[in-house]
Amino acid sequence: MCAGCGKRFAKAALVRFTVRETAVGRELVLAAGGNMQGVPGRGGYVCPDPECLDRALARKSLLRRLKATGESPELREEFARLIEARQ
Numbered sequence: 001m002c003a004g005c006g007k008r009f010a011k012a013a014l015v016r017f018t019v020r021e022t023a024v025g026r027e028l029v030l031a032a033g034g035n036m037q038g039v040p041g042r043g044g045y046v047c048p049d050p051e052c053l054d055r056a057l058a059r060k061s062l063l064r065r066l067k068a069t070g071e072s073p074e075l076r077e078e079f080a081r082l083i084e085a086r087q
């Protein structure tokens with residue numbers, strides 16, 4: 001389910017997020033390749049729409065789900081690159 005719009009999608013259509021432990025906290029990042037590969041544990045998903053990422057970040061639903069303390073400063077840019085590459 002997309003954390004932005006709440007609609008259901010096939011997992012392959014969604015972009016997956018995970019967290020990275022850093023010196024300052026738990027940072028929300030794209031999971032490797034934005035998909036399921038190689039990342040154990042909980043995941044958060046957003047459909048490939050930048051507005052949904054913005055909504056999910058504004059609502060903090062992704063942060064809460066993954067117990068993240070903030071998002072990576074490059075997150076929006078990486079998301080945009082990923083969905084562009086998929087088209």
Ligand SMILES: [Zn+2]
Nearest residue numbers: 002005047052
């Ligand atoms: Zn969505």
